[in-house]
Amino acid sequence: MTQPSPRPSGWTDAARLAVTTLTVVPLRAGLIDRRAAGRAMLLAPVVGVLLGAVVGGLAWGLRQVLPAVLAGALAVGANALLTRGLHLDGLADTVDALGAYRGRERALEIMKSPEVGPFGVAALVLVLLVQAVAVGSAPFPAVVAAWAAGRVAITLACARGVPAARPGGLGAFVAGSVPRPAAAAAALAVAALAIPAVAARWWQGPAAVLLALCVVLLLLRHLVRRLGGITGDVLGFVAETALTGALIGLTVA
Secondary structure, three states: OOOOOOOOOOHHHHHHHHHHHHOOOOOOOOOOOHHHHHHHHHOHHHHHHHHHHHHHHHHHHHHOOOOHHHHHHHHHHHHHHHOOOHHHHHHHHHHHHHHOOOOHHHHHHHHHOOOOOHHHHHHHHHHHHHHHHHHHHOOHHHHHHHHHHHHHHHHHHOEOOOOEOOOOHHHHHHOOOEOHHHHHHHHHHHHHHOHHHOOOOOOHHHHHHHHHHHHHHHHHHHHHHHHOOEOHHHHHHHHHHHHHHHHHHHHOO
16 A cells, blocks of 8 residues: 655745754754755745844844944844854855865865865955944844845755756755745845835845845856856855945945
């Protein structure tokens, strides 16, 4: 007698996977399959909104008693704790691989190494400095929009047609799992979310988000050519790049 097939994963499973993959929140795992992976990456901007709300709220509260830059630095540090620093690690590893000017296999080896090279350290310092200064002065809606932009970059990197650089790991599990129309719709939704981010100029928020995502797509195209596809580190790289770029565009006068 044949055994009944397991139930297909649902949106609840995807939401749990999105939260446990992108944050430190210890939810009980649901059914994990390719369908759940794609939906989880599609829900990444929602997780970004929640993280941005925490970071933005913390920065606002700290600004009441601390200098703005210090408040921003502490809020950005809290974000690193909430995400286990995974995206920052991916940023450093990817920049190290790109800066090595070696072949594909050597670049992938560098990304797997636990050591951080000078290129990675420089990238981390620059990104964290920009984020701390920007968050210290940004209004709450701008912080939320920037964090959503960082996570929707992950959605775009997992769109159909983007391959995995190697057969194992997070990159292989989620690569090409999000339908392109859904990824594009998510990006436009995040751009719309940024409309109230700059009170004096309603267009600046969406423009900042879309410009940051366009830059990320260009970098992603280069990374796919260089590495043969995406990895978990590449997802962290695009998240931090889009987040930082969006913050710059949202806070420039």
